[in-house]
Amino acid sequence: MKTKPISTPYDWLDRGLASIHKANWYRSTQTIASKAGTIANVDGREMLMFASNNYLGLAGDRRLIDAAINATEKYGTGSTGSRLVTGHLALHEELETAIADLKNTESALVFSSGYLANLGAISAIVGQRDLVLGDEYNHSCLKKGAVMSGTTALNYLHLNLADLTAKLQQHRANYRRCLITTDSVFSMDGDLTPLREIMDLATEYDCMVLVDEAHGTGVFGDRGGGLTNALGIQQDLIQVGTLSKALGSLGGYVAGSAKLIDYLRNRAATWIYTTGLSPADTGAAIAAIKIVKTEGDRRQQLWQNLELVKQGLQDLGIEAIAYDSPIIAINVGDIAETIQMANHLRDRGIFAPAIRPPTVPTARIRITLMATHTAEQIQKLLQCFS
Numbered sequence: 001m002k003t004k005p006i007s008t009p010y011d012w013l014d015r016g017l018a019s020i021h022k023a024n025w026y027r028s029t030q031t032i033a034s035k036a037g038t039i040a041n042v043d044g045r046e047m048l049m050f051a052s053n054n055y056l057g058l059a060g061d062r063r064l065i066d067a068a069i070n071a072t073e074k075y076g077t078g079s080t081g082s083r084l085v086t087g088h089l090a091l092h093e094e095l096e097t098a099i100a101d102l103k104n105t106e107s108a109l110v111f112s113s114g115y116l117a118n119l120g121a122i123s124a125i126v127g128q129r130d131l132v133l134g135d136e137y138n139h140s141c142l143k144k145g146a147v148m149s150g151t152t153a154l155n156y157l158h159l160n161l162a163d164l165t166a167k168l169q170q171h172r173a174n175y176r177r178c179l180i181t182t183d184s185v186f187s188m189d190g191d192l193t194p195l196r197e198i199m200d201l202a203t204e205y206d207c208m209v210l211v212d213e214a215h216g217t218g219v220f221g222d223r224g225g226g227l228t229n230a231l232g233i234q235q236d237l238i239q240v241g242t243l244s245k246a247l248g249s250l251g252g253y254v255a256g257s258a259k260l261i262d263y264l265r266n267r268a269a270t271w272i273y274t275t276g277l278s279p280a281d282t283g284a285a286i287a288a289i290k291i292v293k294t295e296g297d298r299r300q301q302l303w304q305n306l307e308l309v310k311q312g313l314q315d316l317g318i319e320a321i322a323y324d325s326p327i328i329a330i331n332v333g334d335i336a337e338t339i340q341m342a343n344h345l346r347d348r349g350i351f352a353p354a355i356r357p358p359t360v361p362t363a364r365i366r367i368t369l370m371a372t373h374t375a376e377q378i379q380k381l382l383q384c385f386s
């Protein structure tokens, strides 16, 4: 006996999923069952990890693990409230002081993630009468932050100063405040923003600048302060970043002038109305920053590994978008071919995924390097490419 299916308000989900499948945009998770490091157990199989953001290998470092345990022993598992009520721990203050020191800024503020730091900062500092000009390849949270703030948000062509200048000339005068936003290291391409030139344009056109150092912190600069520090930029700007990549923990931050941070504590909704970072994450991040500042040989090893991979791929005649950071994007172009290549790597025990539209405009294999990759592991990667 057949009964007519009852329709529900959620039926559209079937159609939604079907159209995702149809566009070849469907994605799903792979399960990792091992400690963060260069070797991972992925869906039950041992693989060489060339896809994580754990650039310095700190996420599995004993010292971070101990710091997380010690912080939990002292403070408990949760911070129990929002920072302005019961969730502001001495540990948060210690972390914010350490970040400000790392970044060479007056002050810093810790958020629950890098994503929330950008949403909170952008929506607090610009509004409907303002303009945001962002690199077209900026991370999702920079774009969503602009949408959330209700500003006029325009993209300029990737790394293109001429286009940015033209847009400033055309639009700047029609708005109250203007904010230029950019990743320092572009997460899917691995290339770098021309930050000095952007700072000069910002001065000329009276704009604020927000730079997202998610992939730059710990990787660039003598003490790991990021690309801004490596370039010796002294002007006032807004530095955002994450504790979850090179720093091996979880959380995000904004670093800048004391005035800026004071303002954000009063206006950034994603900081005010959410629970303070957990003691474990906070403790681990403090330990990571100490290591990042003092163990320059880790960074050196990372850059040496990059040089090895660059030489190897160039010898094979394989071209990458850039070798400016530990993110190496190999443009294959055709989606099917890229997936085939990623499968080939996977079958040989290499975890280096295909990244494809809609995440990026062109399909590619994305490799990320770690300071803790051994020469043998890198040779294995190169063999698979040959």
Ligand SMILES: *Cc1c(COP(=O)(O)O)cnc(C)c1O
Binding pocket: 113, 114, 115, 116, 139, 141, 183, 187, 212, 214, 215, 241, 242, 243, 244, 251, 252
């Ligand atoms: C990863 C990333 C973020 C988000 O940081 P989370 O702490 O993971 O939320 C923000 N911006 C960029 C450029 C990133 O790559």
